[in-house]
Amino acid sequence: MTTTKSKVVYSPVFTDGAEFRIPTFKLLKQDGKLYKSAKAPDLDKDKALRIYRAMVTTRILDERMLAAQRQGRLSFYMQCTGEEAAVIGSAAALDDGDMIMAQYREQGALAYRGFTIDEFMNQLFGNEMDYGKGRQMPVHYGSSKLNYMTISSPLATQIPQAAGYAYGQKLRGEGLCTITYFGEGAASEGDFHAALNMAAVHRVPVIFLCRNNGYAISTPAAEQFAADGVAPRAYGYKMDVIRVDGNDILAMYQATQEARKLAVEHNRPVLIEAMSYRLAAHSSSDDPSGYRSKDEEAVWREKDPILRMRLWLESKKWWSEDDEKQLQENMRREVLETMKRAQKRPPPPLETLVSDVYDEVPPALAEQFDKLKAHIRRYPDEYPKSAEHAKGGA
Amino acid sequence: MTKMNMLQAINNALDTAMAEDERVLCFGEDVGVFGGVFRATSNLQQKYGKARCFNTPLVEQGIIGFANGLAAQGSVPVAEIQFADYIFPAFDQIVNESAKFRYRSGNLFNVGGLTIRAPYGGGIAGGLYHSQSPEAYFAHTPGLKIVVPRNPHQAKGLLLGAIHDSNPTLFFEPKRLYRASVGEVPDEDYRLPLGEAEVLKEGTDVTLLGWGAQMEVIEKAVEAAEKDGISCEVIDLRTILPWDVETVANSVFKTGRLVVTHEAPLTGGFAGEIAATIQERCFLYLESPIARVTGMDTPFPLVLEKEHLPNHLKVYEAIRASVEF
Ligand SMILES: Cc1ncc(C[n+]2csc(CCOP(=O)(O)OP(=O)(O)O)c2C)c(N)n1
Numbered sequence: 001m002t003t004t005k006s007k008v009v010y011s012p013v014f015t016d017g018a019e020f021r022i023p024t025f026k027l028l029k030q031d032g033k034l035y036k037s038a039k040a041p042d043l044d045k046d047k048a049l050r051i052y053r054a055m056v057t058t059r060i061l062d063e064r065m066l067a068a069q070r071q072g073r074l075s076f077y078m079q080c081t082g083e084e085a086a087v088i089g090s091a092a093a094l095d096d097g098d099m100i101m102a103q104y105r106e107q108g109a110l111a112y113r114g115f116t117i118d119e120f121m122n123q124l125f126g127n128e129m130d131y132g133k134g135r136q137m138p139v140h141y142g143s144s145k146l147n148y149m150t151i152s153s154p155l156a157t158q159i160p161q162a163a164g165y166a167y168g169q170k171l172r173g174e175g176l177c178t179i180t181y182f183g184e185g186a187a188s189e190g191d192f193h194a195a196l197n198m199a200a201v202h203r204v205p206v207i208f209l210c211r212n213n214g215y216a217i218s219t220p221a222a223e224q225f226a227a228d229g230v231a232p233r234a235y236g237y238k239m240d241v242i243r244v245d246g247n248d249i250l251a252m253y254q255a256t257q258e259a260r261k262l263a264v265e266h267n268r269p270v271l272i273e274a275m276s277y278r279l280a281a282h283s284s285s286d287d288p289s290g291y292r293s294k295d296e297e298a299v300w301r302e303k304d305p306i307l308r309m310r311l312w313l314e315s316k317k318w319w320s321e322d323d324e325k326q327l328q329e330n331m332r333r334e335v336l337e338t339m340k341r342a343q344k345r346p347p348p349p350l351e352t353l354v355s356d357v358y359d360e361v362p363p364a365l366a367e368q369f370d371k372l373k374a375h376i377r378r379y380p381d382e383y384p385k386s387a388e389h390a391k392g393g394a
Numbered sequence: 395m396t397k398m399n400m401l402q403a404i405n406n407a408l409d410t411a412m413a414e415d416e417r418v419l420c421f422g423e424d425v426g427v428f429g430g431v432f433r434a435t436s437n438l439q440q441k442y443g444k445a446r447c448f449n450t451p452l453v454e455q456g457i458i459g460f461a462n463g464l465a466a467q468g469s470v471p472v473a474e475i476q477f478a479d480y481i482f483p484a485f486d487q488i489v490n491e492s493a494k495f496r497y498r499s500g501n502l503f504n505v506g507g508l509t510i511r512a513p514y515g516g517g518i519a520g521g522l523y524h525s526q527s528p529e530a531y532f533a534h535t536p537g538l539k540i541v542v543p544r545n546p547h548q549a550k551g552l553l554l555g556a557i558h559d560s561n562p563t564l565f566f567e568p569k570r571l572y573r574a575s576v577g578e579v580p581d582e583d584y585r586l587p588l589g590e591a592e593v594l595k596e597g598t599d600v601t602l603l604g605w606g607a608q609m610e611v612i613e614k615a616v617e618a619a620e621k622d623g624i625s626c627e628v629i630d631l632r633t634i635l636p637w638d639v640e641t642v643a644n645s646v647f648k649t650g651r652l653v654v655t656h657e658a659p660l661t662g663g664f665a666g667e668i669a670a671t672i673q674e675r676c677f678l679y680l681e682s683p684i685a686r687v688t689g690m691d692t693p694f695p696l697v698l699e700k701e702h703l704p705n706h707l708k709v710y711e712a713i714r715a716s717v718e719f
């Protein structure tokens with residue numbers, strides 16, 4: 001028996017999917033005014049300002065940390081410049097108890113949830129206060145307190161995990177959902193397709209949020225897929241989908257709010273495709289001048305999502321020139337001070353080499369560790385970071 | 395002869411192969427205009443066109459599955475996996491498909507033209523997802539060849555050897571050496587044989603065996619050991635699968651001692667296979683236990699990378715211990 005009920009035809013009819021033209025949802029114009037027939041979502045002043053502060057914080061953090069990388073103070077960094085509204089607008093529409101499973105460019109969601117500058121810095125410098133114990137490269141943040149799953153570098157692996165996590169939330173009747181972020185490049189991975197299918201079949205309360213920023217390192221979206229973006233794929237899995245102007249904070253907020261309702265109240269997984277642009281380089285190791293033009297970037301610089309939100313806030317008299325100046329100054333100072341503090345903190349203890357591999361250190365590994373300590377004690381000058389730690393014990 | 399770093403040598407090898415044979419194609423993530431994130435494929439698209447050198451969508455299983463199909467059809471694909479850590483999404487295509495194409499079809503079909511290139515190894519502050527050495531996983535799979543070069547000259551010759559070999563071959567490039575290792579490279583086409591180790595230095599007291607970036611580590615350790623009056627024989631294995639038992643065993647018959655080193659974890663690492671085989675072959679000649687100097691049985695760390703890596707000091711200690719046993 002087949003579950004497909006389709007119309008029968010008596011001559012070959014091919015369809016190419018071009019009929020699935022997906023509209024883009026927008027509310028806010030670049031001058032901070034709403035489109036004519038648009039209506040702003042229900043967003044009070046406090047929340048709007050919390051969103052805005054997170055956007056500015058993220059932007060300043062990105063600027064300062066890229067500069068720090070250029071000065072050789074930091075090994076690596078990744079910015080989210082240009083995509084702040086897509087990430088923070090969606091994160092703000094969630095319940096704080098909802099799980100976030102991000103790709104790596106979503107520091108804005110963490111900032112919105114209240115990750116402190118100190119916490120960011122400790123991870124970036126991999127010091128003894130880093131929750132990840134100095135094991136991962138910079139920007140691989142995680143916080144159990146803030147329901148933000150620690151980042152894993154292999155792309156798209158978090159997407160099916162998000163479906164599984166959300167299924168668990170459904171079974172427990174928590175009234176919560178999971179959101180997972182990924183780029184349009186990562187959406188090519190098998191894991192993405194597996195995740196959508198699993199979620200649709202099992203009616204999982206999960207929001208798949210694709211940040212379509214036009215590039216996967218140097219590969220433009222046109223070489224990533226032949227279709228009209230990522231959104232039409234949802235049809236194949238019978239999933240709800242919406243495409244949103246990713247630089248429009250109000251549209252992102254409202255679309256995610258509605259998506260969350262579908263997910264939590266109706267157990268319908270949802271795909272959101274946020275259309276934006278990666279204004280910065282892919283990472284501090286990348287040079288975009290090799291694969292795209294300054295003119296192309298300039299077009300998108302005009303669509304700055306932070307400025308767009310600021311103009312809207314000012315039109316509502318919720319924000320002023322003075323407020324802006326103060327926030328900028330305070331943030332810049334805080335970032336610099338915390339960076340200095342984080343840099344001075346010692347590295348994680350030597351034991352972190354062998355802890356957390358299993359719940360307990362297995363005997364063979366313990367033996368390897370003892371040998372290592374003895375070795376370091378014989379050459380303390382060669383291992384300045386850990387010589388002190390190697391003194392203790394066997 | 396031209397002075398090149400390892401990336402230039404690899405680029406030159408690809409250029410040489412593509413110029414000679416229209417069936418050679420190279421593709422992978424960011425491989426096209428950009429020339430790959432490490433620039434190993436620079437200018438190839440400009441030179442040979444988009445049909446033969448191109449960006450793929452971001453899907454490793456797709457890249458290798460596609461390459462398997464191409465190779466089965468008679469093309470000579472050289473697929474790039476951006477980092478060896480990201481070869482695992484393609485594990486099924488490599489282990490179940492590439493490796494078994496010929497065997498399962500009774501040689502009706504094969505993917506012998508396939509070469510998979512991937513930067514691998516640590517020492518670049520890459521943490522657990524940009525530092526792995528996955529050669530042992532693949533070494534457990536009959537049907538594959540696994541090659542690792544140690545410098546630019548070897549990189550060009552072995553890569554051309556791999557491209558022209560009639561078996562699916564994994565070519566792991568020690569990325570720590572990409573720009574660090576510079577040397578004279580012949581301009582013409584030359585192919586180094588797969589499956590043959592190279593004796594880099596003769597000696598009488600102990601045999602040192604490694605591959606890739608570990609050869610530099612061995613060299614430094616040997617320098618120190620020779621100052622102590624220990625005579626070392628140094629062998630670069632070059633091909634992990636199938637490996638050159640003969641050359642290693644002959645060396646151990648002479649020296650009576652063997653130290654093997656690799657970056658991957660100890661347990662299940664390829665040094666274990668070597669130790670077992672040499673112990674079988676050379677039991678009566680051994681003067682001390684075969685020593686393994688490897689990474690620890692942990693994922694690769696970031697901040698404590700130096701502690702984790704099997705560096706020259708650890709290799710030097712192993713040489714001393716082996717001789718003083
Ligand atoms: C499985 C896997 N393959 C390759 C990589 C290397 N890599 C890291 S980021 C990236 C591009 C991702 O692009 P996209 O998903 O569009 O996100 P964006 O960087 O644009 O935010 C690649 C290829 C990886 N991390 N994981």
